[in-house]
Amino acid sequence: MKKAKVLVVDDEPKVIHLVREILNASGYDVVVALNGERAVELAAVEQPDMVILDIMLPEHLDGYDVARRLREFSEVPILMLTARVRETDLLRGFEAGADDYLTKPFSSKELLARMKAVLKRAHKSDQLASASELDCGDLHIDWARHRVTRKGEEIQLTHTEFNLLSELARHPNQVLLHEQLLSAVWGSEYCNDQEYLRAYIRYLRKKIEIDPSNPRIILRCPGVGYSFVCPEEE
Numbered sequence: 001m002k003k004a005k006v007l008v009v010d011d012e013p014k015v016i017h018l019v020r021e022i023l024n025a026s027g028y029d030v031v032v033a034l035n036g037e038r039a040v041e042l043a044a045v046e047q048p049d050m051v052i053l054d055i056m057l058p059e060h061l062d063g064y065d066v067a068r069r070l071r072e073f074s075e076v077p078i079l080m081l082t083a084r085v086r087e088t089d090l091l092r093g094f095e096a097g098a099d100d101y102l103t104k105p106f107s108s109k110e111l112l113a114r115m116k117a118v119l120k121r122a123h124k125s126d127q128l129a130s131a132s133e134l135d136c137g138d139l140h141i142d143w144a145r146h147r148v149t150r151k152g153e154e155i156q157l158t159h160t161e162f163n164l165l166s167e168l169a170r171h172p173n174q175v176l177l178h179e180q181l182l183s184a185v186w187g188s189e190y191c192n193d194q195e196y197l198r199a200y201i202r203y204l205r206k207k208i209e210i211d212p213s214n215p216r217i218i219l220r221c222p223g224v225g226y227s228f229v230c231p232e233e234e
Contacts (some may be wrong), residue, residue, distance in 0.1 A: 004119070007048040009039040009066065011058050015104075019114040022108040036061025040069045045075065050119060052102075054081045055093075064096040071097035075159060077122040079114055081106075090199040098162050112217060121160045134169055136230035139208060139217065141169055149209070153191065160185065161204050165199045168218060168228035177225040201226060 006028050008019050020030045031046050033039035036057045043051060051070065055063035067078055080098045082089065093101060100118045103109060134141040140149045146162060148155045157165065167184045168176060179191045190196060201220075205212040219227050 003027055003029045004049040005031060005046060006115075007031045007039065007042055007046060007051045007196075009051065009057065009063070010054040011035060011056075012054070015054070015081070017204070022111055029059070032036075033058050036066040039066050043070055043074060045173075048076060048135070050115065050122075051078045052081060052115075053078055053098075061190065064092060067096035067098055071156075071158075075122075077118045077159065079118050087195060087199055090196070091203055094158070094160050094161075094200060094203045097158055099158060100171070113148060113189065117189065120187065121163055121185065134172075134223055134230070136172070136228075141165070148163075148208070154233065155207050157204075157207065160200065161207070164200055164204060165208070165228075168226060169230075172230040174195045175221045175225050175227045181225065199227075 004027075005172055006023055008016060008023075008030055009017050009032075010019070011034050016032055016034075020032065023030050028214050031042055031048060033042050036059065039051070039053070039057075042048075054065045056219070057063055057066070061078055063067070063082075067080070070078065072075060077099045078097060079100050079102055080093050081102055082093075082102055083104050090101065099121065100114055102114050132143055134143075138150045142148070143166065148157055148162070148165065163185045164181065167181060178194050178197055182193060182197055183191045184197065186193070201218060202212075205218055209215045209217055217229055219229050221227060
């Protein structure tokens, strides 16, 4: 069975050594880049199955810049490494195309668990084999093609954003609990991490709502969860 290939991007030798040891011991192939420019080059050439990307990088491209560059040509899952996890940082990373965050310092168990969860979500997104489609006003979701459009114009979503929208849209006009959404999209280990969900909902609204400050599609039920509102056909 082919080993999964992981591109690790960090300028700290100790972090590179630690991550390489953990991943090699777990059966992954590891490719290393010490700066952003090299990371983009290797991603294009090596076609990794996943990228572990530090935010703070030397020279011209930081982690956010690298993620944006990768999203120009690849949907590879991106796990960002950071020393801070404020909501503004989460939103900035999600906007750039990150799929998840891991805070330094981290344990081998935590790193592998996060990687497994991210890869699982990406696989789930790729394997949405249903040929069904959904029209909700101007919004159209095509699960088979992994495509979301508004008035025919495509909306670019990451794997995680698409999975979150799909989970909501497959239960139209129903309130889904925070825990239900977190478990379905991120995995049971995330079921209490409501900050994660709030951050993703906020950015997803920016992409699919006409007026994100006055949402009409993804509505919040305070203290309970969220619902995907789709007008009933007459």
